[in-house]
Amino acid sequence: MSPEELIEKYSDLAYGLALRLTGNAAEAEDLAEEALIKALRGLPGFRGDSDPGVWVSRIVANCWKNQLRSPRLAFWRRVGGFYSSDGEEQLIDPPDPAPGPELRLEGAARREAFEKVLNSLEPQDRAIVVLRELDGRSYTDIASILSIPEGTVRSRLSRARKKLRELLGGFLEEK
Amino acid sequence: MTHEEIKEALSGYFDGQLGPVQTVEISAHIATCEECRAELDALTALSAGVKENLSVPAPAAMKERLLARARQGKKPLSAPATVLVVAFTAIILFLMAGVAAKKYMPTLFASVQGMINGAASTLGVSGGNK
Numbered sequence: 001m002s003p004e005e006l007i008e009k010y011s012d013l014a015y016g017l018a019l020r021l022t023g024n025a026a027e028a029e030d031l032a033e034e035a036l037i038k039a040l041r042g043l044p045g046f047r048g049d050s051d052p053g054v055w056v057s058r059i060v061a062n063c064w065k066n067q068l069r070s071p072r073l074a075f076w077r078r079v080g081g082f083y084s085s086d087g088e089e090q091l092i093d094p095p096d097p098a099p100g101p102e103l104r105l106e107g108a109a110r111r112e113a114f115e116k117v118l119n120s121l122e123p124q125d126r127a128i129v130v131l132r133e134l135d136g137r138s139y140t141d142i143a144s145i146l147s148i149p150e151g152t153v154r155s156r157l158s159r160a161r162k163k164l165r166e167l168l169g170g171f172l173e174e175k
Numbered sequence: 176m177t178h179e180e181i182k183e184a185l186s187g188y189f190d191g192q193l194g195p196v197q198t199v200e201i202s203a204h205i206a207t208c209e210e211c212r213a214e215l216d217a218l219t220a221l222s223a224g225v226k227e228n229l230s231v232p233a234p235a236a237m238k239e240r241l242l243a244r245a246r247q248g249k250k251p252l253s254a255p256a257t258v259l260v261v262a263f264t265a266i267i268l269f270l271m272a273g274v275a276a277k278k279y280m281p282t283l284f285a286s287v288q289g290m291i292n293g294a295a296s297t298l299g300v301s302g303g304n305k
Contacts, residue, residue: 003245007238015233029237036241040248114228132190133225139192158186165221172220 001052003040010056011036016134017057020126021064023119031067035060057131057145064123110171117167124148125160132157176200181211189218 001009014036019028038059046055118126127146131137139157143150165172176184176197181204187193188201205211276284 003248004242007241007245011233011238011241012231015237016231019231025234029234032233033237033241037244040241040245110224111228114224118225118229129225130229133222134230139187139190154187154192157190158183161186161218161221164225165217168221168224172217172224 001043001046001048003043006039006043006052006056007036010039010053013053013135014039014056014060017060017127017130018064020118020130021060021123023123023126031060031063035063038063051141053135054137054141054145057135057137057141061127061145061147113168113171117164120167121160121163125156128153128157129160129164176204178204178208178211181208182214185211185214186218189215189222 011032015028015032018031018035019025022028022031035056039056042059046052118129121129124146128142131142131145132139137145139150139153142153146153181201184193184197184201188198191198193201201211205215273284276287
């Protein structure tokens, strides 16, 4: 795989995952760019016997974990109110689970509701949902990318889906 | 498996991530359980909704920056840059060879140094005669 192919094929994947991990477009762009630059540097050493998508996703997840350990970013997150002091639980309110009929008909409102509900999950649960639903990754791949046991992927995905369904109720029934 | 256990495992079943024994057992249960079929329908709707509403492409500017970087990494050095690199490498090698010769072959080093000094003084004399 050439460096150009790497960027063409995996930019969306890296950015999508970064966006769900950080919950913020500006931070996601920084995170995805940092991860893809690392991937470009590591490309000559990439053996190609594993899935490049898993490899790139793992780099994004590792960069994100490193950023979480950064005291500077932790400070700005607290100031921004995105994370609570333990860096895990979010302060965003989920949408009204029973929106009015006019709101339910609007595509933009649907999208906003999905965004808001997804952002109400913990960052790691958001990443699991995105890796499964948008990238179609297996539980084994997700466990490898996020460095967690496969059983944890299964249980957290099931729990996250339950929560999403509860909060999205009206939006899932009507299109 | 009980009905409740199957309900808990439906997410993994939906993803096709369970073992064959569990998959067969759950398939048989779903054929007769309306509640679990409704659960599966809800998982299908959620999955479609997430795909439809949460796919986000990477910003074009970021992609362009990275593509430029990818192309730059592959570009061969320009001719002046190549000359500079070769010259710098040659100087470094020459100096290292001089240091090594002085340390490990002092006689050879002294004779080469004498030849260089002789040539220099000759050139200096001839230059001074002009």
